[in-house]
Amino acid sequence: MPAxxxxxxxxxxxxxxxxxxxxxxxxxxxxxQHAYIRRLxxxxxxFSGYNTEQALKVLPTILPSPxxxxxxxxxxxxxxxxxxxxxxxxxxxxxxxxxxxNLEKIVTHPLxxxxxxxxxxxxxxxxxxxxxxxxxxxxxxxxxxxxxxxxKAYADAACEVGIKLKVPVVNLWKAFMSEAKWNAAAWKNDDxxxxxxxLAQNDALVELMYDGLHFSPSGYTILLEEMMKVIxxxxxxxxxxxxxxxxxxxxxxxxxxxxxxxx
Numbered sequence: 557m558p559a560x561x562x563x564x565x566x567x568x569x570x571x572x573x574x575x576x577x578x579x580x581x582x583x584x585x586x587x588x589q590h591a592y593i594r595r596l597x598x599x600x601x602x603f604s605g606y607n608t609e610q611a612l613k614v615l616p617t618i619l620p621s622p623x624x625x626x627x628x629x630x631x632x633x634x635x636x637x638x639x640x641x642x643x644x645x646x647x648x649x650x651x652x653x654x655x656x657x658n659l660e661k662i663v664t665h666p667l668x669x670x671x672x673x674x675x676x677x678x679x680x681x682x683x684x685x686x687x688x689x690x691x692x693x694x695x696x697x698x699x700x701x702x703x704x705x706x707x708k709a710y711a712d713a714a715c716e717v718g719i720k721l722k723v724p725v726v727n728l729w730k731a732f733m734s735e736a737k738w739n740a741a742a743w744k745n746d747d748x749x750x751x752x753x754x755l756a757q758n759d760a761l762v763e764l765m766y767d768g769l770h771f772s773p774s775g776y777t778i779l780l781e782e783m784m785k786v787i788x789x790x791x792x793x794x795x796x797x798x799x800x801x802x803x804x805x806x807x808x809x810x811x812x813x814x815x816x817x818x819x
Contacts, residue, residue, distance in 0.1 A: 558622075558623060558624060558625060558626065559597070559620075559624065559625035560595070560624070560803075561595075561596060561597040561802055562575040562596050562625075562626045562627070562628040562800060563596060563597050563620075563625050563626065563627045563628060563629075564588060564592060564596045564603065564628065564629040564631070565599045565600075565619075565627045565629065565630045565631065565673075565765075566572065566585060566588075566598065566599065566600050566601060566602060566631045566633070566761070567601050567602075567611065567615075567618075567630065567631060567632050567633065567634075567662075568597045568601075568602045568603075568632070568633030568634055568678070569603060569604065569605065569606045569633070569634055569636055569637055570602065570603075570604035570605060570609075570636075570694055570770060571601060571633065571636060571681075571769075571770060571771060572585070572598065572600065572601075572603075572631075572633050573602030573603060573780075574602070574604075574770060574771070575600065575602065575771075575776060576600050576626070580766065580772060580773055581604045581773035582776060582777065583773070583775045584771070584776035584777075584779045584780050584783075584794055585598055585600045587657055587776065587777070587780050587792065588780060590724065591780075591784075591796045592796050592799070593801060594801040594803070595796060595799040595800070595801060595802065596628060596629070597740045601618050602620070602633075602807050605637060605648060606634070606648075607634065607637040607638045607648045607649075607650045608634045608635075608636060608638055608650055608658030609650055609654075609658060610632055611658070611775060612661055612665075613700075614618050614810075615665055615667065615668075615758070616667060618722070619667045619668070621667075621670070622670050622671055622691065626671065627671040627673045628673060628674060628794070629673065629674050629675075629676065629787075629794075630661055630668060630671070630673045630674070630676070631678060631679050631783070632659070632675065632676070632678065632685055633677075633678035633680075634658075634659070634662075634680075635655065635679065635680030635707075635710045635711065635713075635714055636680045636681070636683075636702075636707070636769060637649075637650075637712040638650035638655045638658075638710060639655075639680060639683075639702060639703055639706050639709070640679075640701055640702050641699070641700075641702065641703060641706070643699075643752070646776070647701075652709055652710065652713055655686050655710060655713060656713045656716065656717055659677065659713075659714060659717045659790060660720070663675055663677070663717070663721050663723055664721070674790070674791055674794070675723045676723070676725070676726060676750045676783065676787075677714055677717065677718045677723055677724070677725045677726070677727065678714075678725070678726045678728055678779070678783075679710075679711040679712075679714035679715055679725055679727050679728050679729050679730075680710050680711050680714065680728065680729060680814025681706055681707075681711075681728045681729055681732050681764075681765070681769075681771075682704060682707060682708070682711075682732050682733055682736070682749070682750070682765075683702045683703065683704050683706075683707045683751050683753055683762060683768060683769060683817075684704075684728055684750070684751045684757070684761040684762065684765055684768035684769075685700050685702070685703065685704055685752055685753045685768065686714055686753060686757040686762075686764065686768065686780075687757075687765070687766075687767050687768030687769075688700055688701065688702050688768035688769060688786060689753065689768075689817070690730075690767075690768075691767055691768065691769075700753065702768075702769065703752075704748075704749040704750070704752045705748075705752070706728070707751055708729060708749060711727070711728070711729035711730075712729075717729055724786045724789070724790050725786075725787055726779070726782045726783055727782070728778070728779060728782060731776065731778050731782050732760075732761065732764055732775070732813045733749075733750065733759040735761075735763075735764060736750040736758045736760040736761050737750075737760065738750050740813070749791060751768075764778070770806070801810075804814070
């Protein structure tokens, strides 16, 4: 028997894995489940430390078949680890071109295609090198493991894949940088980005990412808001308030009558 509820399937790294965690306050996955409660099941398949190469390897083992459960939405959120500096010890780095190819392979994977699902790519967020450097030094590293400019290249690449495959993208990098008051129009390629050690620490990025990479509740709130904007633009009929509950409301006599006839 297939699962009763269709799924909103979250596939990503530690940022996804931690998004049900309520220790710091509201997390993205928990808030998304609240929004879709009694309508869709939010399935968290976030894997700390994973890059797109590892994601491809495990995808066949974690994705249910359409006979087991129907995936109505699939979020693909990788890139923060792929963008790590290649010289870092035990590095998670994936070259930019390979990252793009891996994203494409995930989006077009036969198991994904079998679900005919609504796919949403999430571009990786900015890096706050100031806080990242504190963590890196505690690990004994001699230089910062993630760079603001490099992460921008991976965020841009995720957007390019979305355009190429006609898949909507939550441009989280852009949304976070908007909070940081970054002026995209005035920026030049050789300019330092907010989050870089070359600039004073940006207060907005400190607020959004508690260690320079992983999200505070305010960061997860932006992810939820941007996700809902994409759903509203692409599939407005799939917004939570537009979907019926899976089982009857307790006092809906007509719905109970229909349910009893179907069972």
